[in-house]
Amino acid sequence: HQLAIRFLSGNMSVFVDGVFINSTLNSPSGLIGLPFHIGGSPWNSDVYFNGTIDDVMIFNRSLSAEEISALYANQSTRYLEKNFTGLSDSTHSFKAYTQDMAGNVNATELRTVTVNTLPPGFSNNQTSAPGKINEYVWFYVNWSDDNGLSSYIFSWNGTNGTWMNDTAVSFTGIVNQSNVTKTINLTRGNSIGWRFYANDSADQWNKTDIWTFTVENTAPTEVNLSYPLNQSSTTDRTPFFNWTASYDADGDAINYSIIIYENYCDISTYPNECIVNTITEDDIDAGNYTSAELGIDAHYNWTVRAYDGYNYSDWAEQHNFTIDSLISLRLDCLHCNDVVDFGTVYHNIGYNTTQDSPRPLILENNGNVFADIEMNASASLWATAGLDSQYFQFKAGNFSDQSSLNWSNSTTDWSYVSSNYTTAVSYLDYSNASNASTAEIELYIRVPSDEGAGKKSTSLNIKARYWDES
Template sequence: MINFNNISALGENNTHVVDLSKYENNGTSEGDASPTISGKYDGGWTFDGSGDSIDVGSGSSVDFGGETDITIALWANVSQSTSDDNKYIFKGNQFDFQVQNSLNNRIRFEVNNGSWQSCITGNNVAEIGTWAHYTATYNGSEAKIYKNAELVKSCTITGSFNADGDSQSLCISTTTSCGGQDAEINGSIDELMIWNTTLNAQEIYQLYASNFHKYDSDSWELYVNQSYNATNSLPDGNYTFYSFTTNSSGTENTTATRIISVDTTLPEISIIYPSNNTNYSDNGLDINYTAVDTNLDSCWYTNGTGSANATLSNCANITNVTWPENTYNITIWANDSAGNLDNSNVTFTIDYTSPQWQNNETNLTPVIMLGTSIYFNITLNDSRPSHYIFSFYNGSTWINDSAVSYSNGEEIYVVKNTSIASGYINWTWYINDTAGNLNQTNMFNAVMTATDTDEDGVIDLSDPLFYNESNVSSSGITRLNITVGGNATNETFSDLQEVKFYDSSNLLMNFSHNFSETNLDLSNITVNLDSTWMLINLSGQVQAEYNKTIYITDNSFASLCVKDAEISSISNISVECNQANETDFTSCLGGSLTDNGITCEDQGTIIKISN
């Protein structure tokens, strides 16, 4: 058992290593083999791969001739080499333990039972440039190789060690002067142990997990880095341990039993409220969370950069905080008595400013007509806009439009149709933002007034006959009288009616008009009368599918010309009656005549012209 710590109190120096077992198989270095302070545990011994070795001698305790059991264990930091035989341990014609660098970094354990028998791992098992623990065992029927306490190769080999090797030295690194071979190692070695028994996997793991070294003439130190096994850590729980020692006289001593609690479980932190990446209008927002751990110790939180911690007594919720408007990144921390630390964070925004509005506009006026399209517009402002609802009262009930999203500074435009002639029209806007802040505009309104432009007692919205006799442009008429379906003009009408124009009691004109189809505006009609002519302009209001008839008093006419067109004066009719839309009805006098879709009939004192 060699620690390689170069402790002078034990008799070690730059050329001498001490076997701390009772067998005192001390070693002497050759070549450039020398101590290093960079061993696995404190010091170690380093070799440059050229003529370096340590000769441990050939004492009886290292003679294995006729034996069948051995365990070789050591820590090694292998450097890359071009050699295929880097023999860390070599005993004449009995055994060797080596790294084959040039052969893909394999590990080889050889037993000589009369001839050399090899057990070789797969490629790249040896660690290059880092410390690893290597162990070889043999029990007379099976050889095994371990790396870091894990079995990496087992081989069937039988027989006892060759007795011819008993007289040969045990060499750490093999040279021509120690071992008779040029198979030096390139790298470092530490904590070499050789037993004349076969250790099992659990015992090998304990070697890997611990270090036992002597640091003074009568002082030892035991270091244990205990895990469950070579591949698994200790499960969480309580563990008891103690150490005992026995000297060569059989005297024992035992330490007190101690308990170690293994706790690798992080506290579980869950933020319940608020939700992550959400907006809130409550500047007194509470943050609710849970922190769960068997050995929970303390909780605290940081805001933003984490430069300032706020302790949470008894891991209570975060309350009684006034949050100014801002975006916050809160991290809640929790630890336990074992030092396990975990955290959880949440981001939220505090915004308690309601959406703002401006510039309410509309084209709605008190005298706007029924069915007219009217617009309403408004500008909305909020840094975190969400939706608006337009609410409209059209004389009988409030109607809310569906919610519509908006952007900051957007001008909103809504169009509606009026459905009342008189009464109140009201409207308002409801606005919210993503933080839940609400606002409502003023309640705007307009009073709709029903108009009666012609003052006939019938409001314009229900009056298809505009104005009365006084609004007809006329001349040469003593007293104009108009009837619609036999009724005066100050009523409301629908469907097909007969419209008649009289001068006193003399019928001047009549025509049919469907008031359910179009209105009739009397102010657009002209009736001029003279002893020899009559001019009637209806300004395109006559419906073509219905008959029109005019009556003119026969004043012993010598000729008769009818012009079916819009004219401004009688001078627009030619004397010859040969212009466009003019028909000469002289032949009608004293009889009747139909020409160009116009019928003329001389009824004696009255001439009737119709189409």
């Protein structure tokens, strides 16, 4: 038979042939210090076991009932299974023994098992963030695990503001790196958080801290200049500037700044010197701008940039144009008059147009400079009186605006019509506002006493010149 005595938690239990028989309160402390006897009694040297004893085993711990049964090693319990729980994270040694029916004992070699319940560790988190909407950013973290790494998952809220997990990615080894590249879909000022999860071959998971960054502003796009056309010329002194609208990926409101570089040379005013003026206008809401009046016979470079309240776009590629001077008169405007018909007239009576009956000559300066208006006659109106006489005279008038011309330099008193050009109107405005560019030339006729009957007519020649020309 097999006899096993176990001391555990103050109880002494007896097993025979691997089967529990009984237990009683007892402790081996009473044997401490006494001689150790096998088949005898420490208290009575005359008492001995009458039989054969072999395969004696003494353990330094209490065996379980399963282990005692396994030591008996009968046919139904020759396999030992033992589960241990709560083992600390360490390397543990174990050895197994067995005995056959003949009393032969064998044992395994000393074996070890390592318990590691620690999840993967992380370090060295890095990222290319912060970034801007629609930009790529990358993220990575180093991982290590004694059991061997298995997979990682990236998680962030940079796609639509909600935290989302990527599909798990496999990786191996005891040291490796998790990495991912993403596209930012959120606009300026949004806070984006990110982290990684990872597990090891024992399916133990760990997660990193949450790291955050703020989406940076995206500058508005560079505009394209449309008008005036590049390398063009115009006579419009208040040109309309136009450009394509800028786009702001963050949806910010955009305004524009324009710079116009004016380059011109005025020989009469600035001998041998060219003038460069810089014209700047900011906070333009629309994609166009009408400038204040610009100079003539000048070369202009211009450019535009956009601003979203945070950053400027690049300046657009400069365009250039010129504004040419234009001296031009017209007698066919809406209110103009190029024919004066006095109708039937009589000897020694004077007639004039000051009361608009008939209407005077009315002309318009449709150029882009102040103009002096000169006039002469091709021939005398009368057969019996020549030019430069009291019988045919003129003077300047104004159509509706007293400031449309320079009265002090104009001919404001009746003067003889001559074959030579004479200044009638000086410094006639070229602005179309309130008919400011329109002027009158009043006419006076008196029929000579010896003039014969019949239809009388002549042609008047009118020309304009730039008012400050020599």
